[in-house]
Amino acid sequence: MDGNDIPTGGKCPVMHGGNTGMNNAVTKWWPNALNLDILHQGGARTNPMDPDYNHREAVKGLDYEAVKEDVKALMTDSQDWWPADWGHYGGLMIRLAWHSAGSYRAMDGRGGAASGNIRFAPLNSWPDNASLDKARRLLWPVKKKYGNALSWADLIILAGNMAYESMGLKTFGFGFGREDIWGPETDVYWGAENEWLAPSENRYDDLDDATTLANPLAAVHMGLIYVNPEGVNGHPDPARTAQHVRETFARMAMNDEETAALTCGGHTVGKAHGRGATDRIGAEPEGCPVHSQGFGWDNPGMDGKAANAFTSGIEGAWTQHPTQWDMGYFDYLFGYEWELTKSPAGAWQWKPVDMPEDVKPVDATDPSIRHDPMMTDADMAMKVDPIYNEICQKFRADPEYFADTFARAWFKLTHRDMGPKANYIGPDVPAEDLIWQDPIPAGSTGYDVDAVKAKIAASGLSDADMIATAWDSARTFRKSDKRGGANGARIRLAPQKGWAGNEPERLARVLGVLEQIAAETGASVADVIVLAGNVGLENAIKAAGQSADVPFAPGRGDSTDEQTEVDSFAYLEPLADGFRNWMKEDYVVSGEEMLLDRAQLMGLTAAEMTVLLGGLRVLGVNHGGSTHGVFTDRVGQLTTDFFVNLTDMANSWHPVDGGTYEIRDRKSGDVKWTATSVDLVFGSNSILRSYAEVYAQDDNAAKFVKDFVAAWTKVMNADRFDLL
Structure with missing residues (x-):
């Protein structure tokens, strides 16, 4: 055949299969090879924006009020292709925001909502995220209208906020400024299991001890955000479930009160969906056929009725008025006894004993029909666990306190991975400094940098000591949740000053000198630490026969013990x-x-x-x-x-x-x-x-x-x- 002939038969001349699939990975052949892919993620090659595009500047040009009004209007604009429960998408949008933010874990700061990662696998196809693809499709007209300045990451969380506001909750605030990624986060380890919802024993040393959950994981199963709503490994036992709720929420940076507030407030609105047979549901977005266009979990039994939607397999509402922010959750949970039952899809859930028909919630499609409400095993944990029960009784007695506590916890859940408040943009950023935002006072820029460098050079500290101290101060930074780093000089505070990796004796000796220089010159200790590292580095460059000035930008501040959440900073300790x-x-x-x-x-x-x-x-x-x-x-x-x-x-x-x-x-x-x-x-x-x-x-x-x-x-x- 000549050079223009195309071979025929069993071999295709176009690269595909093993050349373009995952089996092409080097690790298929050499599984012990060091895989550098996590350092190559999210590079310029994946980003479709122009090289000079500045998202933070673009966000500042948004018409914030118009965006908010459009999102609020969407809540009650029910669509035939995905009808809204009771004509209101609030519950769906809250779940989208919650599950986007809820993948965050404090151990390594990965996951969370700040990058819009729920758009991509594996999160977009987790069993726990069933039908959230519909929520994002509903939001598409808003995203399309406002374009580049409105990231998916911001819009998803804003939708949750606007949902709560449209149902009567006064939210704590909102910060724009999240920037989208453009592909899956290959650096996040979600667990070693190769099947969805694999038994929890795979990630615990002892399933009876919730604290033995493998680091850095927070969720109890592959494909879930938090805990199994049917109980530990699908076996209802509210007291046991409470221990796993406590541990998994703690690993997402929430204390007991925040955990109870989020559980109760999250279930004050909306419903769970489990009407119909699980085996009728189609494949998830990443597994569905091309003509589905990424529209997953096809439900041929829905018949255009919101009440027939299927997501978790659990079925029912938690309150009598699921589109209103009220105290109905507590009225149901503590006002009735509850007994185990199964949903139409066969999932374990709890139903009330002897509840009058007229106080039950109406059907999500037909208001002439009423159904039993339900509680999950995690809801029952709020009643059975003595600590959670006490917190819930406090909420129940003071609705305003409950609303404020929930609003603050919701704000933390949805903003935790944005880092310090300097990253928040827009008119609704709360003025209050919250300790979990790692507040840092403004630093001075008016001092004489050269004079400080001269004092450092004459201090008698070795170049190695200065370089190591600056490095240890800065290396704590995590781009995952934008925590840590040299700003704030927290290396001089607990817990960092005692970390083995910081060589406490050497650190105390060096800081004793640098803190004195800071006091004498008006510079912050944080600036002096970095500047000392630069001085040591410039000396080392000169000694090697080279010349280079190390750039320095003054203005770091010094945080105090009162501004430092010691327990949460423990997660940043380098091992x-x-x-x-x-x-x-x-x-x-x-x-x-x-x-x-x-x-x-x-x-x-x-x-x-x-x-x-x-x-x-x-x-x-x-x-x-x-x-x-x-x-x-x-x-x-x-x-x-x-x-x-x-x-x-x-x-x-x-x-x-x-x-x-x-x-x-x-x-x-x-x-x-x-x-x-x-x-x-x-x-x-x-x-x-x-x-x-x-x-x-x-x-x-x-x-x-x-x-x-x-x-x-x-x-x-x-x-x-x-x-x-």
Whole structure:
């Protein structure tokens, strides 16, 4: 055949199947290979917006009141293709907002509503999110009208707020400013199970001890947001369920009162849907055929009636008036005895004993029909658990207190992952500073930066001490929920000042000097810590025969103990820091995997991670003065020696006891250096080695310094939202 012939038969000339499917992954063939995908997520290649598009600036041009009015109007504009319960979409929109926000977990700050991630798999197809695709389709006309400035992430949460307001609740406030992502969040570990709703034993050491839920997970099953509404592993037992409710909500940064308020207030409106047979429901959005256009969970038995909708399999309303904010939930829960029953779909739920017909809620489609209300096992937990019961009785006695507590808890649920209030935009941002927002007082910019640098240089502190302290202060930043970082100088407060990774004795000695300089110059301690790191770095650059000024932006503030939520900050403690070649203890997860996790949370690319680690090694800032990975005889100078010696084939590499390695002269056999697997992975992993080779080249010494300074500055300024 000639060059224009197309082969026929069983082989297609177009790449598909294994070339474009997940089976093409390197890890299919080499499952133990270090997967760097979490550092490559959400890059410019996935973002359809123009390179100069600034979302924060675009948001400021929104007609906020018009958007709110349009969303409110939508609530009672029932559509034939998805009719509203009682003619009101409030319950559906609240569930959309709740489930978007409810994937947040405090352990690593991942999940949550701030990125609009519920638009993508796996969240868009979780069993717990059944039919929320309909809610987003209902919102599409509003999104289409307001365009780029109104992100899906903002619109989804705003819809929940407007739903509550349209039903009579005074909400606590709202902040615009969330920016959408454009693909699935591959960095989020949702669990190891390969089936939806797999038995809970898979993620607990002891199912009878809710606190043994595997970190960093919060939900009890793969595919759920919180707990199983039918009971632990689907077995009703409200007292046992209460313990799992308490643990899973705690892992989402909620205390007992907030948990009770959210449970009761969330179920004050709307209903659950379980009328019909589960086996009649079609595939989820990611599994449905192309002609469904991502419209999942087809229900041929709905027949255009809201009452026949199917989502969880549980069926019924929690209150007599499900489109009104009132105290009906408490009237039902505490005013009647409840007994176990099953929904039409066969799900466990609770029904009232001897409830008069005239106080039951009417059918969601036909007001001439009344049905029993229902409670889930989690609702019954509010009654059975003594702590939750006491809180609920307080709510029941004071409706205004309940409404305010719920409004605040709802605001926290839907804004928790936006970080400090500096990220909130719009007229409805509450003036009150809330401790979970990690408030930071405004810092000064009027002091003499050069004078501060001179005092630091004359302080007697070593470059390594200053660099390590600045790094430890800044490395806590998590882009997942925008917590941590150098701003606020919380490294000098509990719990951070006592963390093993911060070397408390060394930290106290260095802070004693830097705090005095701050007091003398009018600079904040936070600024002085970062500036000291810059001074040490500039000294190391000069010592290496290079020259570079490290950028510095004054204006950080110093938070107080009263502004610091100690328990929640405990989640930010580093259990390992590959950049300083340290692990708190041996873990099932390797040190290099923990390095990737830390780098991703800090918002670093693979290249930035590489240049920072190689530079920090030769600067001699390893935790505890360890010499592992310090491949240089010029410690304290910012050179490329780590990369040069790692890639030098005059060396050989040998494992020794304790999980460390020796780098030996290939000819003499003499030991030149020692290393950990975190060091050697930059030579063994093909991608990381490609970066290491760039910096090992003879012509890239200046590039290395430039790239290190840029990455260092990015870390130091990661939490400077005032600079955005």
